[in-house]
Amino acid sequence: MAKEKTVYTCSECGGISPKWLGKCPHCNAWNTLEETRAEPAAGKNRMQALTRGLNAAQPVTTLSHIEAADVARTPTGLEELDRVLGGGIVSGGVVLIGGDPGIGKSTLLLQALDALSRQMPVLYVTGEESGAQVAMRAHRLGLDGSQVRVQAEIQLENIIATMEVEKPSFCVIDSIQTIYSDQLNSAPGSVAQVRECAAHLTRVAKATGCTTVLVGHVTKEGAIAGPRVLEHIVDTVLYFEGDTHSSFRLVRAIKNRFGAVNEIGVFAMTDKGLKGVTNPSAIFLSTHSEPVPGSCVLVTLEGTRPLLVEIQALVDAGGPSPRRLSVGLERDRLAMLLAVLHRHAGMACSDQDVFVNAVGGVRISEPAADLAVLLAIQSSLRGKPLPKGFIAFGEVGLAGEVRPAPRGQERLKEAAKLGFSIAVVPKANAPKKPIEGLTIHPVERVEEAISLVRSLM
Ligand code: TYD
Numbered sequence: 230m231a232k233e234k235t236v237y238t239c240s241e242c243g244g245i246s247p248k249w250l251g252k253c254p255h256c257n258a259w260n261t262l263e264e265t266r267a268e269p270a271a272g273k274n275r276m277q278a279l280t281r282g283l284n285a286a287q288p289v290t291t292l293s294h295i296e297a298a299d300v301a302r303t304p305t306g307l308e309e310l311d312r313v314l315g316g317g318i319v320s321g322g323v324v325l326i327g328g329d330p331g332i333g334k335s336t337l338l339l340q341a342l343d344a345l346s347r348q349m350p351v352l353y354v355t356g357e358e359s360g361a362q363v364a365m366r367a368h369r370l371g372l373d374g375s376q377v378r379v380q381a382e383i384q385l386e387n388i389i390a391t392m393e394v395e396k397p398s399f400c401v402i403d404s405i406q407t408i409y410s411d412q413l414n415s416a417p418g419s420v421a422q423v424r425e426c427a428a429h430l431t432r433v434a435k436a437t438g439c440t441t442v443l444v445g446h447v448t449k450e451g452a453i454a455g456p457r458v459l460e461h462i463v464d465t466v467l468y469f470e471g472d473t474h475s476s477f478r479l480v481r482a483i484k485n486r487f488g489a490v491n492e493i494g495v496f497a498m499t500d501k502g503l504k505g506v507t508n509p510s511a512i513f514l515s516t517h518s519e520p521v522p523g524s525c526v527l528v529t530l531e532g533t534r535p536l537l538v539e540i541q542a543l544v545d546a547g548g549p550s551p552r553r554l555s556v557g558l559e560r561d562r563l564a565m566l567l568a569v570l571h572r573h574a575g576m577a578c579s580d581q582d583v584f585v586n587a588v589g590g591v592r593i594s595e596p597a598a599d600l601a602v603l604l605a606i607q608s609s610l611r612g613k614p615l616p617k618g619f620i621a622f623g624e625v626g627l628a629g630e631v632r633p634a635p636r637g638q639e640r641l642k643e644a645a646k647l648g649f650s651i652a653v654v655p656k657a658n659a660p661k662k663p664i665e666g667l668t669i670h671p672v673e674r675v676e677e678a679i680s681l682v683r684s685l686m
Pocket residue numbers: 328329330331332333334335336337366369370498499500501502503
């Protein structure tokens with residue numbers, strides 16, 4: 230018998246290489262090539278299957294003659310989810326939702342399915358749980374008497390056949406990694422299967438106008454497993470964040486063809502499922518009765534709402550090769566800030582371990598966090614707390630300059646509303662009119678910020 234032909238497929242980008250390599254030649258990721266069975270070349274039937282649902286040629290039109298119609302959105306009934314989706318679900322839209330196991334993806338989607346089932350036919354395809362398990366969850370969520378149609382199925386062709394019969398307007402596939410197609414030889418969850426199934430379901434969604442949500446698992450590295458390729462196929466990518474030990478969950482839009490990205494929805498996990506938090510600005514603060522060293526409150530702006538997040542730093546005597554660890558913040562950025570602190574403010578941490586953490590499992594990617602991180606580090610290094618009611622934000626450059634953050638006024642107003650009284654902010658963010666209850670210290674340079682807080686501490 231002829232030996233079966235194998236190829237090596239990258240688990241990051243799905244690129245194919247005939248032999249094993251340490252580095253993927255397509256996306257340059259290391260150690261991502263896995264041996265997979267080679268798919269037979271696309272035969273006539275397969276090509277027909279691939280192009281089914283696509284019309285022949287579409288007419289060509291001048292752009293200015295096309296009417297810029299906004300897409301109609303149907304609210305899901307969960308306000309915070311609608312916020313990240315850009316107002317609600319769009320007919321034919323495909324949403325990929327990723328997150329760690331147990332973070333609440335199935336819970337959130339079952340709640341959305343139930344709410345939508347009151348106005349349209351909906352279908353929940355579960356490949357991970359049995360119908361009975363879904364029913365148990367629904368009971369727990371208080372959704373008895375729910376009209377959601379449920380199918381426990383993992384074969385793509387059967388799912389598509391069911392969709393033809395049920396004609397849902399909203400369909401959830403939980404999860405895309407469990408689904409496999411008969412057309413391919415590779416195992417469920419492999420890059421080839423996930424990509425092919427997602428592409429197929431997307432074509433069905435576009436052809437039938439059924440809004441489709443694909444649930445995706447997350448790898449150890451935090452990418453939606455397999456396949457970054459999925460992110461190109463779908464219209465919207467949502468990401469569940471948060472510490473499974475705390476009750477707050479964030480849903481973030483990473484990509485959205487129908488709305489703004491970087492919008493976040495905030496939920497609290499209760500014993501009756503996920504509840505939207507409409508005023509989340511103060512949930513990422515820990516409650517110290519008195520200020521403690523190594524803590525600085527940052528006003529960050531996520532999407533349209535300012536959030537106050539406590540940044541904690543611990544600087545402690547390290548060994549011969551001191552560690553720099555960060556949770557919720559970028560580690561490279563931390564190394565850079567430590568260099569700036571040393572060079573421009575004369576505070577060295579070269580023989581110390583430095584740990585920083587954003588409270589509550591929130592992930593902060595905006596550079597406006599820099600100043601708060603620096604001030605938390607210097608506070609821990611000196612063992613002295615920042616004053617009570619203190620907030621900071623601003624980007625720090627390599628030359629030691631403090632650069633303005635977008636929409637500084639809004640951040641300051643939110644802080645004042647929550648009772649904060651002292652702010653250190655970039656000079657360009659200083660408001661023209663004073664904000665009631667808030668003393669604002671504008672700074673231009675890192676050394677200026679450090680000597681200023683020293684005089685306050
Ligand atoms: P789940 O939605 O199953 O997560 P995922 O689909 O992302 O893997 O999340 C379930 C977790 O949430 C589980 O640890 C139990 C908890 N939970 C509640 O706290 N309250 C509830 O009402 C429900 C349904 C689940």
